[in-house]
Amino acid sequence: MPKMFPGGVHPKDGKALSAGSEIKTAPLMDKYIVPLAMHIGAPAKLIVREGDKVLKGQVLAEANGFVSAPIHSPTSGTVISISKTSTTGEMLSVNNCIGPTGTLIPAITIESDGEDKACEPLPTIDWQNADAKTIIDRIRETGIVGMGGAAFPTSVKLSPPPEKNIDTLILNGAECEPYLTADHRLMLEEAEKIVQGAMITAKALGVEKIIIGIENNKPDAVKIMTEVAGDRAVVKSFPVMYPQGAEKQLIYACTKRRVPKGNLPMEAGCVVQNVGTMVAIYEAVVNGIPLFERITTITGSPVVEPGNWKLRVGTTLDKVLTLAKGVKKDVPVGKIILGGPMMGMAQYSLTVPIMKNASGVLLLAQNEVKQYESLPCIRCGRCVDVCPMGLMPATMSVQIEKEQFDLAENTNVMDCIECGCCSYACPSRRPLVQLYRHAKSEINAQRRKNSQK
Amino acid sequence: MNLETLMTAVLFMAGTGLTLGLIIALANKFFAIEEDPRVEQTEDLLPGANCGGCGYAGCTAFAKALVAGGVEPSKCPVNSEEANSAISQLLGLELSFSEPHVAIIKCCGDNVESPEKALYNGVNDCKSAVLVAGATKSCQHGCLGLASCSRACPFNAIEINDKGIAIVHPDICVGCGKCVETCPRHLIDLVPKSANVHILCNSPEKAPLQRKACTKGCIGCRKCIKEAGDDSVHMQGFLAVLDYTKKAPMSIIDVCPVKCIQPTLGVEYVPEPKKAAPSVKTLPCHTKLGIEGTVDKAVIKKAFAQKVAAAKAESPDDKEAVADLTKAFKAANALADKFGAEKPAPAEVTNA
Numbered sequence: 001m002p003k004m005f006p007g008g009v010h011p012k013d014g015k016a017l018s019a020g021s022e023i024k025t026a027p028l029m030d031k032y033i034v035p036l037a038m039h040i041g042a043p044a045k046l047i048v049r050e051g052d053k054v055l056k057g058q059v060l061a062e063a064n065g066f067v068s069a070p071i072h073s074p075t076s077g078t079v080i081s082i083s084k085t086s087t088t089g090e091m092l093s094v095n096n097c098i099g100p101t102g103t104l105i106p107a108i109t110i111e112s113d114g115e116d117k118a119c120e121p122l123p124t125i126d127w128q129n130a131d132a133k134t135i136i137d138r139i140r141e142t143g144i145v146g147m148g149g150a151a152f153p154t155s156v157k158l159s160p161p162p163e164k165n166i167d168t169l170i171l172n173g174a175e176c177e178p179y180l181t182a183d184h185r186l187m188l189e190e191a192e193k194i195v196q197g198a199m200i201t202a203k204a205l206g207v208e209k210i211i212i213g214i215e216n217n218k219p220d221a222v223k224i225m226t227e228v229a230g231d232r233a234v235v236k237s238f239p240v241m242y243p244q245g246a247e248k249q250l251i252y253a254c255t256k257r258r259v260p261k262g263n264l265p266m267e268a269g270c271v272v273q274n275v276g277t278m279v280a281i282y283e284a285v286v287n288g289i290p291l292f293e294r295i296t297t298i299t300g301s302p303v304v305e306p307g308n309w310k311l312r313v314g315t316t317l318d319k320v321l322t323l324a325k326g327v328k329k330d331v332p333v334g335k336i337i338l339g340g341p342m343m344g345m346a347q348y349s350l351t352v353p354i355m356k357n358a359s360g361v362l363l364l365a366q367n368e369v370k371q372y373e374s375l376p377c378i379r380c381g382r383c384v385d386v387c388p389m390g391l392m393p394a395t396m397s398v399q400i401e402k403e404q405f406d407l408a409e410n411t412n413v414m415d416c417i418e419c420g421c422c423s424y425a426c427p428s429r430r431p432l433v434q435l436y437r438h439a440k441s442e443i444n445a446q447r448r449k450n451s452q453k
Numbered sequence: 454m455n456l457e458t459l460m461t462a463v464l465f466m467a468g469t470g471l472t473l474g475l476i477i478a479l480a481n482k483f484f485a486i487e488e489d490p491r492v493e494q495t496e497d498l499l500p501g502a503n504c505g506g507c508g509y510a511g512c513t514a515f516a517k518a519l520v521a522g523g524v525e526p527s528k529c530p531v532n533s534e535e536a537n538s539a540i541s542q543l544l545g546l547e548l549s550f551s552e553p554h555v556a557i558i559k560c561c562g563d564n565v566e567s568p569e570k571a572l573y574n575g576v577n578d579c580k581s582a583v584l585v586a587g588a589t590k591s592c593q594h595g596c597l598g599l600a601s602c603s604r605a606c607p608f609n610a611i612e613i614n615d616k617g618i619a620i621v622h623p624d625i626c627v628g629c630g631k632c633v634e635t636c637p638r639h640l641i642d643l644v645p646k647s648a649n650v651h652i653l654c655n656s657p658e659k660a661p662l663q664r665k666a667c668t669k670g671c672i673g674c675r676k677c678i679k680e681a682g683d684d685s686v687h688m689q690g691f692l693a694v695l696d697y698t699k700k701a702p703m704s705i706i707d708v709c710p711v712k713c714i715q716p717t718l719g720v721e722y723v724p725e726p727k728k729a730a731p732s733v734k735t736l737p738c739h740t741k742l743g744i745e746g747t748v749d750k751a752v753i754k755k756a757f758a759q760k761v762a763a764a765k766a767e768s769p770d771d772k773e774a775v776a777d778l779t780k781a782f783k784a785a786n787a788l789a790d791k792f793g794a795e796k797p798a799p800a801e802v803t804n805a
Contacts, residue, residue: 086657086691092657093666094659101585101587103587348571348589371572431575434585435576437584438578438580
């Protein structure tokens with residue numbers, strides 16, 4: 001089968017470690033550290049106080065603005081600490097937690113009472129006869145965010161401006177990130193919920209056409225999804241190529257439409273949702289259960305028992321590793337990554353909690369990682385060959401090193417999707433993606449400054 | 454080649470040259486832009502470093518603003534007083550002085566005091582490091598030492614020392630403030646150049662967590678506030694902060710238990726000799742021990758040991774004498790506690 005998009009790489013996929021293991025539900029933990037910013041946008045606003053008794057599914061913090069999402073309690077118990085800042089507004093390490101990016105983020109700590117008593121679920125919505133607003137409001141109040149990794153509030157994605165002509169809902173089951181098998185297992189085990197969730201989402205968007213995109217290294221998932229979907233959705237399988245699951249690449253593969261530069265997928269008439277989000281939407285609309293747990297792959301060669309676990313948000317990494325029976329004695333761990341090896345973040349602390357977008361916890365052995373010294377660019381052009389967005393990574397990286405952010409902006413650094421293909425291909429081991437992130441933050445800061453003037 | 458051809462060429466070239474010269478001369482006359490000559494003169498008096506510390510795009514822009522009025526020459530942080538007064542004379546302005554400022558980096562927790570908690574192998578830039586991993590220093594608020602400020606400094610006044618921490622050299626720094634914005638942890642402040650003592654910590658954490666992250670972080674003990682006496686030092690949460698508008702005494706350096714209060718780089722601070730211990734009246738308990746009234750516990754202990762030894766040598770069974778001496782010893786010690794703040798160092802006691 002031909003390639004579905006320009007560029008791309010073939011990293012070692014490592015999915016065999018956990019692909020065969022069924023989803024297991026994690027036991028109740030004694031403590032959950034629930035961050036208040038598990039989504040893109042404003043952190044949620046606290047509505048509980050220290051010492052309050054909460055029930056499973058109870059709202060701990062409510063959405064603070066349009067692009068925000070509420071946070072729900074993962075279990076019943078007592079709020080033992082709430083987020084605190086210093087008098088000057090700086091985050092303190094007490095009562096907050098280290099987030100996946102290594103910086104302190106506001107958090108609440110809940111001590112479990114062991115009863116795991118759920119609060120009254122929200123009433124079931126008869127979604128087939130409900131209007132779009134009812135469904136989207138439910139998705140907003142249950143705190144559903146994109147579970148593929150970006151954690152963008154789903155309700156925002158489902159409320160496009162009325163003048164945009166959306167005709168296709170694309171479900172992302174590509175799971176192109178190596179090692180991760182959470183979506184794969186979900187498609188095998190919860191196929192009906194995924195399709196139902198997709199029907200609900202399609203209803204909310206008012207679209208007829210549903211396409212489920214799956215990479216063809218998961219033939220069992222393609223088979224099951226095709227059987228379950230029937231005539232309700234079209235299942236398309238694509239050749240294996242990283243980053244097949246990136247939004248713009250998936251839209252092109254499914255519909256042959258291109259998202260215009262600097263725009264959102266709705267310009268191409270598409271909305272892309274992760275399959276995990278579909279299950280969350282199904283649970284929220286049909287069963288009235290808010291989002292506080294997700295499927296996470298725990299894998300890597302040092303892990304004793306790699307597998308896929310249903311984890312509640314706020315479970316810290318040390319407990320996650322205990323679930324996987326720890327690490328092998330003879331394999332020294334080199335790195336712990338939250339997410340996949342291409343786009344995930346290396347962690348230095350085991351107190352980092354699982355958030356709504358944690359698709360995997362990956363451990364790499366010491367012989368699998370290496371500390372490189374970054375060398376000057378030799379203009380070999382491999383990064384240009386592999387860039388799925390058709391950018392010129394080499395040129396941009398040199399511009400950014402010279403702090404010429406305006407030039408980098410003209411070279412379209414803002415279109416970078418941070419997939420990591422260029423860094424993967426670079427023979428000089430240049431920290432390319434990191435440079436682009438730096439440039440993006442500088443350019444955004446400059447734009448904010450200009451708009452204030 | 455004959456002479457005629459040669460002359461034609463020479464005359465033609467001369468004619469072309471004259472015509473073009475005339476055009477240039479006319480263009481210069483009719484299209485001339487009148488510029489205030491004072492702008493150039495003023496610019497000559499400015500340092501020409503184009504650092505932007507004045508808030509204008511460069512020295513030329515600042516010179517134009519000066520000539521246009523409404524700006525004082527002292528806005529330039531680099532210029533000397535003589536040059537400023539020359540500019541004032543030239544432009545007929547009233548001379549004003551503003552206190553020169555220097556940048557200070559409010560962190561002294563180098564990689565010995567606050568070691569790296571993870572290996573960072575990426576772009577050597579503080580802002581980049583903070584973006585990808587929150588940076589790897591134990592202290593969440595400290596200097597990362599990846600030299601973003603140092604690269605931004607047009608005067609090369611910021612050095613990253615061998616322990617991985619940025620240091621501003623106050624004699625080179627002109628206080629242009631270019632470095633202030635580059636620090637992702639907001640550690641850089643502009644302070645008056647005359648200030649000779651600084652609190653080199655910016656961590657708002659409580660003491661126990663602060664101690665875990667850095668051995669030189671401010672623990673909020675308030676000793677410096679007591680020592681300063683006035684409000685030149687105040688607490689901001691758990692962090693002591695200097696008010697640079699009031700001059701804090703240098704003695705606060707001595708009292709800081711974590712040594713995060715330090716003198717300006719290059720300023721020698723000699724601690725004042727300790728005040729002589731106050732004496733107390735000679736009381737019966739002292740007489741009994743055979744000493745003058747003192748608050749020196751070492752002296753009391755020595756006298757007590759001697760007296761007890763003497764009493765024992767005289768009559769080994771006389772327990773009452775020893776009990777009396779012990780009573781006197783305790784009373785003298787209590788007095789010493791009450792009146793003498795200075796406690797003898799442990800070494801002295803063991804020697805005695």
